[in-house]
Amino acid sequence: MSSAETRRYFRAFRRRRSAYGSLILFGLIFCIGMAAELIANNKPYFMMYRGKFYFPMIRTYHPAEFGVRDRIVMDYKTFQYRASDRVVILFPPIRWSPYEINKNVPRFPAPPSRLNPLGTDDRGRDVLTRIIYGFRVSMLYATCVWILSYILGILFGSVQGYAGGRLDFIGQRIIEIYTAVPYFFLLIILIAIFQPTIWLLIVLSSLFGWVGISYYIRAEFLRLRKFEFVEACRALGMKPGKIIFRQILPNALNPVITFSPFAVAGGIMGLAGLDFLGFGVPPPTASWGELLNQGKRHFTTAWWLATFPSAALFITLSLLNLIGEGVRYAFDPKKY
Amino acid sequence: MKGYFLRRLLAIIPTFFGITVIVFIVLNLAPGGPVEQMIRQIRYGGRAYRGGSGLSAAVTVACDTGVNQEIIESLRKQYGFDKPVILNTRIPDRRNSGIDVLVTALMTFDTASENPGIRELNQRGTVLYPVLIPALLDERGSDTGLLELIARADTGYLKRHAESILSVPTALATDTDPDGGLKSKIEAVSTLFGTVFELEQSRQSEIIRRIKIMQWELSHPSKRPGRGFCNPVSKVFLDVIARHAGESAVSSREQLAVWWAEFQEKTDESAILENLKAFGRGDMQAEENLMRAGQLAVPATVSHILNLPPRETQPFLDLLSGLSAGKFELPVPGGQPESNIEILKAWWGDNRLIYTEISRPARLLMAFTHTRYGIWLKNILTLDFGQSFTYDQPVIDVIISKMPVSIQFGVISFFATYLVCIPLGIAKAVRDGSAFDYGTSILLFLMWSIPGFMLAILLIVFFGGGSFFSLIPIGGLYSDNYFDLGLWEKILDRIHHFIAPLICYMIAEFTTLTLLMKNSIIEEISKDYCRTARAKGLDSRTVVLKHALRNALIPIATGIGGFLGIFFTGSMLLEMIFNLDGMGLLGYTSVLSRDFNVIMGDLVIISLITLFGNILSDFIYTVIDPRIDFV
Numbered sequence: 001m002s003s004a005e006t007r008r009y010f011r012a013f014r015r016r017r018s019a020y021g022s023l024i025l026f027g028l029i030f031c032i033g034m035a036a037e038l039i040a041n042n043k044p045y046f047m048m049y050r051g052k053f054y055f056p057m058i059r060t061y062h063p064a065e066f067g068v069r070d071r072i073v074m075d076y077k078t079f080q081y082r083a084s085d086r087v088v089i090l091f092p093p094i095r096w097s098p099y100e101i102n103k104n105v106p107r108f109p110a111p112p113s114r115l116n117p118l119g120t121d122d123r124g125r126d127v128l129t130r131i132i133y134g135f136r137v138s139m140l141y142a143t144c145v146w147i148l149s150y151i152l153g154i155l156f157g158s159v160q161g162y163a164g165g166r167l168d169f170i171g172q173r174i175i176e177i178y179t180a181v182p183y184f185f186l187l188i189i190l191i192a193i194f195q196p197t198i199w200l201l202i203v204l205s206s207l208f209g210w211v212g213i214s215y216y217i218r219a220e221f222l223r224l225r226k227f228e229f230v231e232a233c234r235a236l237g238m239k240p241g242k243i244i245f246r247q248i249l250p251n252a253l254n255p256v257i258t259f260s261p262f263a264v265a266g267g268i269m270g271l272a273g274l275d276f277l278g279f280g281v282p283p284p285t286a287s288w289g290e291l292l293n294q295g296k297r298h299f300t301t302a303w304w305l306a307t308f309p310s311a312a313l314f315i316t317l318s319l320l321n322l323i324g325e326g327v328r329y330a331f332d333p334k335k336y
Numbered sequence: 337m338k339g340y341f342l343r344r345l346l347a348i349i350p351t352f353f354g355i356t357v358i359v360f361i362v363l364n365l366a367p368g369g370p371v372e373q374m375i376r377q378i379r380y381g382g383r384a385y386r387g388g389s390g391l392s393a394a395v396t397v398a399c400d401t402g403v404n405q406e407i408i409e410s411l412r413k414q415y416g417f418d419k420p421v422i423l424n425t426r427i428p429d430r431r432n433s434g435i436d437v438l439v440t441a442l443m444t445f446d447t448a449s450e451n452p453g454i455r456e457l458n459q460r461g462t463v464l465y466p467v468l469i470p471a472l473l474d475e476r477g478s479d480t481g482l483l484e485l486i487a488r489a490d491t492g493y494l495k496r497h498a499e500s501i502l503s504v505p506t507a508l509a510t511d512t513d514p515d516g517g518l519k520s521k522i523e524a525v526s527t528l529f530g531t532v533f534e535l536e537q538s539r540q541s542e543i544i545r546r547i548k549i550m551q552w553e554l555s556h557p558s559k560r561p562g563r564g565f566c567n568p569v570s571k572v573f574l575d576v577i578a579r580h581a582g583e584s585a586v587s588s589r590e591q592l593a594v595w596w597a598e599f600q601e602k603t604d605e606s607a608i609l610e611n612l613k614a615f616g617r618g619d620m621q622a623e624e625n626l627m628r629a630g631q632l633a634v635p636a637t638v639s640h641i642l643n644l645p646p647r648e649t650q651p652f653l654d655l656l657s658g659l660s661a662g663k664f665e666l667p668v669p670g671g672q673p674e675s676n677i678e679i680l681k682a683w684w685g686d687n688r689l690i691y692t693e694i695s696r697p698a699r700l701l702m703a704f705t706h707t708r709y710g711i712w713l714k715n716i717l718t719l720d721f722g723q724s725f726t727y728d729q730p731v732i733d734v735i736i737s738k739m740p741v742s743i744q745f746g747v748i749s750f751f752a753t754y755l756v757c758i759p760l761g762i763a764k765a766v767r768d769g770s771a772f773d774y775g776t777s778i779l780l781f782l783m784w785s786i787p788g789f790m791l792a793i794l795l796i797v798f799f800g801g802g803s804f805f806s807l808i809p810i811g812g813l814y815s816d817n818y819f820d821l822g823l824w825e826k827i828l829d830r831i832h833h834f835i836a837p838l839i840c841y842m843i844a845e846f847t848t849l850t851l852l853m854k855n856s857i858i859e860e861i862s863k864d865y866c867r868t869a870r871a872k873g874l875d876s877r878t879v880v881l882k883h884a885l886r887n888a889l890i891p892i893a894t895g896i897g898g899f900l901g902i903f904f905t906g907s908m909l910l911e912m913i914f915n916l917d918g919m920g921l922l923g924y925t926s927v928l929s930r931d932f933n934v935i936m937g938d939l940v941i942i943s944l945i946t947l948f949g950n951i952l953s954d955f956i957y958t959v960i961d962p963r964i965d966f967v
Contacts, residue, residue, distance in 0.1 A: 173351060173354070176347075177358065180946040180947045180950070181939065181942075181943050182943065182946070184908060185942065186358075186362065188923075192930070272789075273909055277908070277924065292789075295793055299797045299810070300801070306794060307797065313787070314786060317786075318781075318782065
């Protein structure tokens with residue numbers, strides 16, 4: 001894809017204001033999520049104590065340095081200091097860590113309050129903080145699955161499409177087997193057998209997620225391999241691997257780009273489902289599905305547990321879908 | 337076209353084969369195998385799980401804690417853990433068959449033998465020998481004769497032949513047969529029978545042999561032979577006890593006493609104990625030592641029991657149960673302990689191959705069928721998925737019983753979706769670009785970003801009678817008082833319970849289907865034939881509904897086949913949230929409880945339905961639009 005063409009696509013994308021706005025907004029949310037520690041943390045960015053500077057987010061200090069004798073781990077939020085200590089503390093906007101329990105509320109889950117703007121979950125942890133950290137986990141999962149499964153799908157699809165014939169037939173049969181086996185169910189079985197970690201989750205999901213994109217890549221390759229430039233490459237004696245990845249693939253990337261936002265959205269939704277069933281990231285990792293599960297369990301008492309993670313999920317998915325629509329529009333304006 | 341679908345249908349066979357391979361691999365990935373998982377599941381609450389791998393460990397665990405032997409045997413059979421995984425290269429041929437195997441087995445007592453027949457026999461223990469001896473003496477012991485003998489080998493038979501069995505040594509003494517082979521065979525047999533019948537004469541050699549076996553067992557703790565049946569020898573032993581005790585004895589304790597008196601006259605207990613001690617296992621204080629001593633310790637234990645006051649007898653009977661790994665029940669005189677013939681029949685079923693001749697093609701076939709995978713596949717093809725231990729009934733029955741719920745929701749949500757989406761799509765297409773189109777598009781777009789299960793949770797939280805409104809029930813198919821209601825109220829109750837899940841089922845496909853419909857109509861309207869129709873003066877309503885709609889439905893129709901999966905299998909997440917007792921919930925709970933048989937059955941059936949659904953959607957495609965050609 002030449003850069004002029006790319007610029008043309010980008011211009012088309014920018015013309016669609018809903019998509020471009022969503023991209024910017026999503027980028028913003030993404031940055032917040034990636035910098036979760038800077039947004040929600042129970043340690044201050046920096047602290048001045050008796051004329052010295054401390055950076056508790058980066059370094060761990062022993063409470064004794066601040067004259068606290070009765071603790072092993074420093075708690076900056078309840079830190080009692082005298083005026084003579086000349087203390088200046090700069091806290092992040094949300095003063096909770098995702099694993100920290102709010103001990104000041106009578107029972108869990110606690111409703112939204114000044115301390116916990118979105119309430120606490122059933123172990124007393126701040127919901128807003130966990131939503132922010134959960135976004136990062138979701139994005140990590142969705143992005144990794146997207147990349148891995150697309151790599152697999154591109155490999156399978158391109159080889160199948162380029163080779164055609166018998167290899168293609170066998171590949172199609174294998175894919176038929178793959179698609180017939182219920183993917184979500186199989187994933188859950190495998191996760192139940194192994195001890196789940198997020199990386200195992202990513203690998204397993206990718207192993208079952210590559211089929212969709214391979215269809216499109218295969219179709220593109222079946223079309224493109226008849227083109228004259230491919231013939232020319234072959235006449236020049238180029239090796240098949242080089243033709244596939246250097247010559248045809250760059251021309252066949254349209255479906256990859258157009259489906260990517262939806263793939264990420266699907267990944268986020270999938271992880272939420274897995275976490276909801278308890279087969280996702282291991283506790284105590286913050287995750288939206290786990291919050292939703294708590295919301296279902298405490299549906300009579302804690303509406304905030306289901307509502308706010310749902311809103312987060314809904315907003316993220318909407319933004320991604322809007323971006324996806326924009327990309328699709330940019331690449332193929334006649335369909336919509 | 338017919339040829340294409342024929343080929344597609346035929347392609348189901350290899351595809352299904354592939355699916356079974358995947359399911360098989362997944363099931364075999366489970367650490368320790370499904371058998372171990374299930375046993376652990378059955379006996380949780382018992383002693384701490386001892387590590388180990390494979391079936392042997394599982395069986396050891398089971399023996400320790402008294403998990404039902406039958407369960408383990410059925411599991412073992414079902415998963416074919418006595419067989420190689422994919423390819424069986426150890427199909428016995430003629431050289432190893434028949435009497436020779438038995439004789440070698442009897443004489444060598446090599447529990448680690450290369451020959452599976454010999455190994456098998458030696459692992460099965462001496463319970464078979466009384467049956468086999470007449471066959472050996474009778475030189476006509478052909479394969480079929482042997483089969484009959486084994487089939488008839490109940491205790492009654494043993495009793496009738498007891499005399500001939502006991503007279504073996506005598507026969508040996510008088511036998512001047514020039515065939516030294518037979519003589520040595522009988523010699524070997526009689527040596528073996530010394531264990532039980534003539535301990536005095538052959539005690540020394542017998543004990544030495546036993547000790548050798550035990551040494552082997554101790555050095556191969558994971559491969560203890562015969563743990564599956566756990567010492568059938570003691571069964572023989574008990575038969576002998578019963579016989580010696582005679583019919584006159586009244587209670588089991590008295591029987592024991594009578595027999596023991598007789599036994600003591602013939603043997604001296606101290607010699608056994610001395611040998612046990614010499615082997616370094618002390619007396620019977622420690623359970624572990626007794627386990628190692630095997631049935632040799634039984635007489636000593638019996639003696640001890642008899643010296644105890646009656647109410648202290650029970651722990652030692654339990655001890656004996658541990659030794660023989662079955663319930664230690666003293667046989668009632670004249671009664672028929674049925675398990676003997678059952679054991680022998682099962683044994684013959686498993687080992688028939690060793691004693692019958694197999695043709696070359698049959699052997700080739702067996703290389704594939706006589707494997708874990710082969711047996712498993714055969715069971716699946718006959719829809720035999722085994723027993724579900726959580727539901728305690730055959731898996732296929734469980735699955736069928738869960739289907740109606742999933743089908744109800746599948747069918748209704750399918751029709752409801754199409755009933756709403758198609759008119760909506762048409763309306764949007766006709767008013768393309770209007771405020772209505774724009775507004776519904778936004779609405780549809782928002783719905784697209786709502787996962788069904790999230791909506792389900794929100795519905796329950798907000799309308800399920802928790803913090804806000806109480807409009808919908810929180811789950812289930814009907815209310816608790818359903819069966820007291822009148823017909824009309826019943827229908828209303830069902831609908832009341834249906835609404836919330838239905839909305840969540842529908843939301844998944846709603847947006848894509850509506851927009852597909854809309855785009856499809858727009859595309860058709862812009863085609864020449866529609867323009868012609870309008871140029872002829874037809875009003876646009878007729879053009880859309882009569883001309884364009886038919887063609888526009890083609891892409892929609894392909895979705896029908898894909899729906900088949902949800903039709904039958906439901907949605908795991910939604911069924912779980914709304915507590916609908918369907919296939920999805922079944923899958924979820926069986927994964928949680930590690931009910932591997934149900935998981936396997938569920939996987940295979942869902943896959944099959946999906947496969948047929950794919951073909952169905954292609955088929956519908958061609959039926960609606962004959963121009964489409966897949967060939």
